[in-house]
Amino acid sequence: MPVAQRDLHDLPSAFKGQECNWEKWAREGSCRSTKGPGGMGSMESLGTLVGQYPGLTRFLFLQRWFWLVRVLLSLFIGAEIVAVCFSTEWSVGRVSTNTSYKAFSAARVRAHVGLQVGLAGVNVTLTGNPVQQLNETIDYNEQFIWRIGENYAGAYTEALQKGLPDPVLYLAEKFTPSSPCGVYRQYRLAGHYASATLWVAFCFWLLSNVLLSMPAPHYGGLALLITGAFVLFSVFAFASISSVSLCQLRLGSSELTTHYGAAFWITLATGILCLLLGVAVLSLHYARTSALRTFLDGSVKGLESQAKGSSSLILNNPLHKQFWGSDLTISTNL
Structure with a gap:
């Protein structure tokens, strides 16, 4: 198939009177015009380049995306x-139940109980349904860490001393080193x-x-x-x-199961x-x-090799020598 070639010797006129070069045009998409004699504004020159070199503009569009x-x-x-x-959402479980609230008390509450197991420890949540019950605000979010350097058993002992609700202590106890569950x-x-x-x-x-x-x-x-x-x-x-089979977790009349x-x-x-x-x-x-x-x-520096391998458009810019020292020619398959 015949190939028609033409040198783009008139390309400098597109940039005449502007502080511009190929690298700046490729990066910014426009040039700042000084509107010298015979010069061309930035929008005019950009329109000229877009019309003359669709392969270049398509390349730059794809490159930016x-x-x-x-x-x-x-x-x-x-x-x-x-x-x-740092997430606690590696293994999770949630259940709504009617359960005991405090030790040595027959009072029961309706609540949502959640268990989240992470890489660093266990997080237990207890939210009343409704939140206000027994003249208290039932909204707990307690974390027990087993990361190296942390004492999980000590954190559980502190929770006992603080008198946290039964559901929180029950779930936290299942993961203690001395628990019969052994997990x-x-x-x-x-x-x-x-x-x-x-x-x-x-x-x-x-x-x-x-x-x-x-x-x-x-x-x-x-x-x-x-x-x-x-x-x-x-x-x-x-x-x-x-x-590892996790122990059965029963909270009141409901059972809590976990999943990833x-x-x-x-x-x-x-x-x-x-x-x-x-x-x-x-x-x-x-x-x-x-x-x-x-x-x-x-950059547009590698466009020549790209065009030779996959496109019929090869650019030849006389100004290109100033920046990368290589000539580009344009050839069109007719």
Whole structure:
């Protein structure tokens, strides 16, 4: 198929009288006009360039969307990894029941009782239905920590001394080291290893951002794969508690059962997302190296190699020599 070529020697006239160059136009999308003799305003020159080089404008549009998606995905992954480390929504349970309220009292209250198990401990909530009962405001949210350096048994003893309601003490007692349930050690170890692997994943997430910004897509993709692997390791570490049978939790006439919470499923989805992104980056690295580097680099410098590999548009800008020292030509398949 014949190819018609023409040199764009008249391109400097589009920028005459303006403080502009290719790099500034690609970054800002316009130039500041000085309106010198024979010069052209910024809107006029931008319209000229858009009309003459649709391939360039399409490339810049895709590049900016790629950058936006990349930043949003990266922020989501990093924020999620940090957030779930402090979340108590890994294993949750909730029940509405009519239960005793205080020790050595026959008074009963209607309340919602919640149990949230996290990586660092247990959170127990008790909310009256209605909140005002027995001339008291029944609204408790108590946390018992088993993180390394914390004394879970001591926190439970303090709760006894404070005289917290029976449902709170009952659920907290099930996770004490001396409880007949025997789940303290398993839950504590599962939370400890899950938290450790999540922080390792966070470090590799930071490393992947640095490598992809250099850009070094091969090693950045590998760092993303390792990030996803460690995130999934944390999920598997916490899921190991499923082999431990939790004691029956009866509150009044109702039974409280637990299941995996939002933090568990979001972490699982994030691990899979990191693996998919890592595979995508590595695949593009081996299949379309120049295109991937051009998008990651965030400049128009790599457009020549991109155009040669996938487009019939090749730009030749005489002003381009001033900035990158390479000539570009435009060819159109007729």
